[in-house]
Amino acid sequence: MNIRDLHYIILIDKYKHFAKAAEVANVSQPALSMQVNKLEAELNIKIFERNNKKVITTDIGYKIIEQAKSILHKVDNIKEIAKYSANHLSGEIKLGAFPTLAPYLFPIILPELALQFPKLQFFLKEEKTENLINHLVEGKLDIAFLALPVIADIFFTEKLFRDRFYLAVAKTNKLAMRKTVQKTDLDLTKILLLEEGHCLRDQALEFCPFVNNTKHDFSGSSLETLRQMVAVDAGVTFIPEIALDKNAKLKYLSFTDINPYRDIAICYRKGSAKLALLEEINKIIKELTKF
Amino acid sequence: MNIRDLHYIILIDKYKHFAKAAEVANVSQPALSMQVNKLEAELNIKIFERNNKKVITTDIGYKIIEQAKSILHKVDNIKEIAKYSANHLSGEIKLGAFPTLAPYLFPIILPELALQFPKLQFFLKEEKTENLINHLVEGKLDIAFLALPVIADIFFTEKLFRDRFYLAVAKTNKLAMRKTVQKTDLDLTKILLLEEGHCLRDQALEFCPFVNNTKHDFSGSSLETLRQMVAVDAGVTFIPEIALDKNAKLKYLSFTDINPYRDIAICYRKGSAKLALLEEINKIIKELTKF
DNA sequence: TAAAAATACTCCATAGGTATTTTAT
């Protein structure tokens, strides 16, 4: 069977005349006759009763033609889907970022992206780095925002900006009167960290490897929870610049002798089918994240 | 595009591996690759992102594969329709008879047909001869029961039985004490006939051409109406043998000097797609109408 | 007799196979 054959039988049913149907189908009458005969032989039924005066569609033929019409309709659908998405800059873009970045980055970039690509639908995903990488590999994400270094070189990876860490302390804390802090100050206070798996935890640990907070594991917590903990002076924590706010109970101190930071990069598959579009999007995001 | 191509992309989507999909499709990997590439070129889109390690179905590809699955499902439907109707003796048979025959013939033949062909669905149509012929030509009927002669030799036509006419008279009528009548008796009474177009009217008129009943035209009437008219002695009428009953108010008289009748035949298109089945049915009907 | 579908036969397009190359991780 063949989509073309279905076209043929629909035309024959319409015109009840092989030669006329052949003409409309832009083939010779024998060509069309042959295909119909072959189809009937293949199905082992008669689609048309025919003689030199009349063509009658059989009951079975009628049922088959109904299906055929529906099939051709779906074939047109496929062509429509293809044509539409080839012409217009439409479709879906799935963005992913890890939890200590997503709430602060997405609000910066999304309004502009939505403006520039009104036909695109943006989906946001907040996942730990490991999952982001997997999802990007699997095609469940189009773009992931990751902290450098990114090992997977299946991805096109480009650094967007450096996000320095500040020490968040309660204004009631003894450190709060300082403008800056240094590494040794960390020894004096309790440091709050997110649970295992958060890259921000790992990054922070680089600068205070001595910390052992197994006693309080903030499972399923977010940076915002941590911030609230700091506000009641339950400890101090590292807050990236992008997440700084005007919290009345907090003070953010910069470091003098160390320079803790995370580099944020945009990643997408080199072979993405939407590569051209992703490059467009990347260009805009780069502009938006020039801090 | 091609139904086979749709198969290919569905398999690739399933296995996310060209060579595996090719194996399942029983073709070589290059053959399958070629067709997919051609399809993508034809649609001007990418259905799959692919490199030497991974195959990812694109968003558009996913939509297309959804349609493709639905198309293949309908293709299977077609094959099912064909296979079922080729194997089983199933389907629909549309029978037609003119109004002065249908109510008496169908009850005789249908119970047995339904018994012999439990998978067949029988549809009955009661129409004037002219329409029956048209419908049979058009394929809206499979079988028509007509009065001979049938001119259309597109049809296979076979006489089933001779249906003699009796004169129905009210028991209160002066003719009622007779056992038989003859042509001249008709002059003495009012003769009731159906409206124009009924073949029974024409047949009756052959034997009493002098009748002029333009005054009362029984438009839209049936033989049963006529019979009730006769019962109240509003006149007499010709009733075919097949329609005789045990009506207490009526007497049916046979003719001596003339022999009015109609010959009833079964007709179907010589080229009917159901010819074999119709011949089976005809065989049974012939048995049932051996009066 | 004539209109229409089926057949005959040739040609060409193209799907498929094998061998090989390219590609990207």
Place this chain on the structure above:
DNA sequence: ATAAAATACCTATGGAGTATTTTTA
């Protein structure tokens, strides 16, 4: 380095065209 898809090239199937025959109303 290697796995996998793409390409090259050849073969063969089969779809399409023209001319002709068959069918049947």
